[in-house]
Amino acid sequence: MKHDKENIGVKEIARRANVSIATVDRVIHNRTGVSDKTRNKINAIIQELDYQPNILASRLASKKTIHLAMLIPSASDETQFWEAPLRGIRRAESEIRQYGIHIDMYFFDLNDKESFRKQARAILDQKVNGVLLSPTFVEETVEFIKSCNQQSIPYVFIDSTIPQQNNLSYIGPHLFQSGYLSAQLLTYGLKGPSHKLLIVNISKEVDNFNYPQIEAGFRSFFQDQGDSKAIIRIDIRQTGYASVREELSKALQQHPDVDALFVTNSRVSSVARFLASQSLHDKLLIGYDYLPDNIEYLKSGTIDFLICHKPEEQGYRGVMALYQTLVFSSSVEKEYFMPIDIVTRGNYEFYRN
Amino acid sequence: MKHDKENIGVKEIARRANVSIATVDRVIHNRTGVSDKTRNKINAIIQELDYQPNILASRLASKKTIHLAMLIPSASDETQFWEAPLRGIRRAESEIRQYGIHIDMYFFDLNDKESFRKQARAILDQKVNGVLLSPTFVEETVEFIKSCNQQSIPYVFIDSTIPQQNNLSYIGPHLFQSGYLSAQLLTYGLKGPSHKLLIVNISKEVDNFNYPQIEAGFRSFFQDQGDSKAIIRIDIRQTGYASVREELSKALQQHPDVDALFVTNSRVSSVARFLASQSLHDKLLIGYDYLPDNIEYLKSGTIDFLICHKPEEQGYRGVMALYQTLVFSSSVEKEYFMPIDIVTRGNYEFYRN
DNA sequence: CGAATTTACGGGTACGTACCCGAAACCCTT
DNA sequence: AAGGGTTTCGGGTACGTACCCGTAAATTCG
Known part of the structure; x- marks a missing residue:
């Protein structure tokens, strides 16, 4: 441990400019009460000294506390997914709490x-300095961010986005490419030439923006390959297992020659459960997200691959993006795409969500 | 922005203990000059108030600068690999530089x-407070850490480790599992029942500790499967392309029925170059590390998968581990295994090293 | 042109901790 | 009991920035 630290600070700037520290401070924070002449002189010195x-x-000196708000879906039994971003947000908070x-x-x-x-309104009532949110409902989000x-x-948007908005940043997956990768993985695992694929979309809400990108990416892969596989799709609008079983059962009776299934979200464990119950072990199965249920089926071999977009890190980075801009005024990337991680039996143990 | 911040500090502790701030400070830093009685009283209050x-x-108040040293291989043309950890270390430094x-x-x-x-000795001469190093040479490292x-x-060790040492932490891959995963990926991509696999080990130094783990993991996968594939191995001790070409050529003449190749380190691009030159496009190829050359062959399809262990993050986390212990005295995990990432044509664009 | 504003600036204190320096209290000799 | 040494402790300043408050200078106005 030495006694270094020779950095120049406001004091040195004040000395060089023949002004007081308070004046330098005013310039740094673009406060009023400084003549243009002095302001320019000080700014020049700041520039020069970097x-x-x-x-x-x-x-430390600032008595202000910066208030951020976070608006995400509550983690339910149905979707544990949002526990991960929440963890990331909590981690970020514990890191920067001491910075006010x-x-x-x-x-x-x-x-x-x-x-x-309702929650959006509550946030606006609180006069916060920044918001991290999942723009799940497009119309409602647009209304909210108008006020913002x-x-x-x-x-900042995480996990999904709405294009053409004034959001500071989007932190989440590149869905098109994610679908593309899934197609690549399925293809890689398929033996023999001709195949039939099944896309399974399980969701209550009809998603007009995010989901189609995944499917487009998925189909795009085969176009790139000049490979015209038979791709069929089913939409299951009731997320309970009974419904999934019924619909899948129907679909597979109609198309018993399906070789591989691609589930477009985290509900892949329901599909795995069905396949396991029918002893359909030879069919490839790919889905989304590192959730306990999914991992179980990954271990047992029913699910071949899980695609993940680091949800925890999304939450963490989302908070940090706001922190960066509000405290350091530093700019952040407008689009920060998460890696598209491949989780499988051989590496799930060390995956960091 | 509100005017919160009601945290208790040394001042409050001093008030409650009827002592001065300086005495509280002595207790907090276990300095001498405090009677056992006062020390206990203060410690009790610290406990109570958490x-x-x-x-x-x-x-801010500390005039001390904490000096860390980093000892890693220089990035050469031959191995750009170490650029990544260095980036991570630089990133970490820029983040915590302002904390002295x-x-x-x-x-x-x-x-x-x-x-x-020689460099190790230089570090010891500098009286540093912590060291981050790659224990590439076992004997030399052991000698060095004895002084430490x-x-x-x-x-802290990064990228590779030496077991049974007193290192604060190891941050790097779980090599056995990494080899295991490679085997799984190869198997997944192989059509038909019976296969012949080739392990390619290109390295000047004979590595007695790290490399064998990869191979053991690789072979272990097939044992788990009850699948006795023919696995052959070649060792190439000259890293230049000429040598690689010659040895590979020989091996593939002897075993023309090899379906898949597994290169146990980042030199997979040399192998890819050879395969591409021979138009051997149908053979699967897996290797290590997200390096420009490798990515090129990944894009062109010669390399099917790259396994990566987030080298940049290794550097970053290594520094942070030292920072955590030295500044916060907080404990860090003795073994922090990196995720075993699968990079392929479909997701390399968004991979974060 | 003098008074009332407004603008421009400096002094000084606070943030919570580190650490220097000196003083009081205690202990042990002789 | 006096002297010397050691232990224990408190006062006070510094770190670099934020910001309050007061005042001198510049400007406006009647």
């Missing part, structure tokens, strides 16, 4: 648009 | 044990 403020001292950042947690019900609207824009509150 | 020191204020952490960078030549020894142990300098 002054970097000491965040420690800055946050506080995060208010708001949850909404995935099956209830009104709950989203008016009050210049930055907001 | 006092968390304010890192900002702490680092400084990292001295030492590089050694992968083909020269003496350079390792004597001076109680914590050290």
Whole structure:
């Protein structure tokens, strides 16, 4: 341990500019009360010295607490998925809490648009400095972020996005490519030449924006290959197992020659359960997300691959993106695509969500 | 932004204990000069209040700079691999520089044990507070860390490890499982029943510890499957392309029925180059590391999969592990295994090394 | 042109912790 | 009991920045 630390600070700037520290401070924070002449002089010196403020001292001296709000679906039995982003958000908060950042947690019900609207309103009442949200319901989100824009509150989308919006950043998967990869993996595992594939879409809500991208990517792979496989799709609008079993059963009776199934979201364990119950072990199965149920079927070999987009990291990075802009005023990427991770029996043990 | 912040600090502790701030400070840092009675009283209050020191204020007030040293192979044309950990280390440094952490960078030549020894000595001369290193040369490393142990300098291994040592942490791959996964991927892609596999080990140094684990994992997969594939191995001790071409050519003449090749390190691009030159497009090829050359052959389809262990993150986490212990005195995991990432044509674009 | 504003700026304190320095209290000799 | 040494402790300043408050200078206005 040595006694280094010769960094220049406001004091040195003030000395060089023949002004007081307070004036330098005003310039740094673009506050009023400084003549253009002095302002320019000080800015020049700041430029020249490449002054970097000491965040420690800055946050320490600042009495302000930055309030962030987070609006994501509550994790239900049906979708444990959102536990992961929440973990990431919590981790981020515990890291930056000491820097005076506080995060208010708001949850909404995935099956209830009104709950989203209500929570969004609650956030706006709180006068927060930044928002991290999952724009699950497009219309409601647009309404919400209109208010954010008016009050210049930055907001970050995670997991899914709405294009052409003024969001500070989108942090989540590139869905098209994700579908593409799934197709590649299925193809790689299929023996023999001609095949029939089944896309299984299990979801209550009809998703007009996100889901189609996955399917487009999936189909695009085969187009690129000049390979015209038979691809059929079923939509299951009731997420309970009974419904999944029934619909799958029907579909597989109609197409007994299906070689591989691609489930477009995390409900792949339901499909796996069905396949296992029917002893259909030879069919390839790919789905989404590192969830306990899915992992079980991965271990037992019913699910061949899970595609993951690091949900925990999405939450973490989302918070950090807001932190970066609000505290350091540093810019963040407008689109930060998560890696498209392949989880399988051989590597699930070490996967970091 | 509100005016929160009601956290208790040393001041409050001092008030409750009827002592001065300085005495509380002595207790917190286990310095001498405090009677057992006062020490106990203060410690009790600290416990009771669950006092968390304010890192900002702490680092700000401390005039000390923590000096870390890093000792990794220099990135050469032959192995660009080490650029990635270096990036991670640099990223970590830039994040914690303002907290008074400084990292001295030492590089050694992968083909020269003496350079390792020399640099190690240089580090010891500098009286550093912590070391991050790649224990490439076992004997030399053991010698080095003996001194570290004597001076109680914590050290972290990245990328590879030496078992049964007093290292603070190992951050890197679980090689056995990594080989296992490779086997799984190859099997998944092989059409038809019976196959012949070729393990290609290209390396100047004979590695007695790390490499065997990969091969053991690889073979273990087939044992688990009850699948006795023919597995042959060649060792290429000259890393230049000419040598690789010659040896591979020989091996494939002898075993023209090889279906798949597994290259046990990042030199897979040499093998890919050979296969491409011979138009052997139908053979599966798996190797290691997200390097530009490898990615090219991944794109062109010669390489089917690359296995990666997030080298950049290894560097980053290695630094952070030292930072955590030295600044926060918090414990870190003795073994932190990196995820075993699968990179392929469909997802390489979004891979984060 | 003097008074009332407004604008421009400096002094000084606070944030929570680290650590120097000096003083009081205690202990042991002779 | 006096002297010297050691242990225990408190006062006070510093770290670099934020921001309050007061004042001098510049500007506006009647």
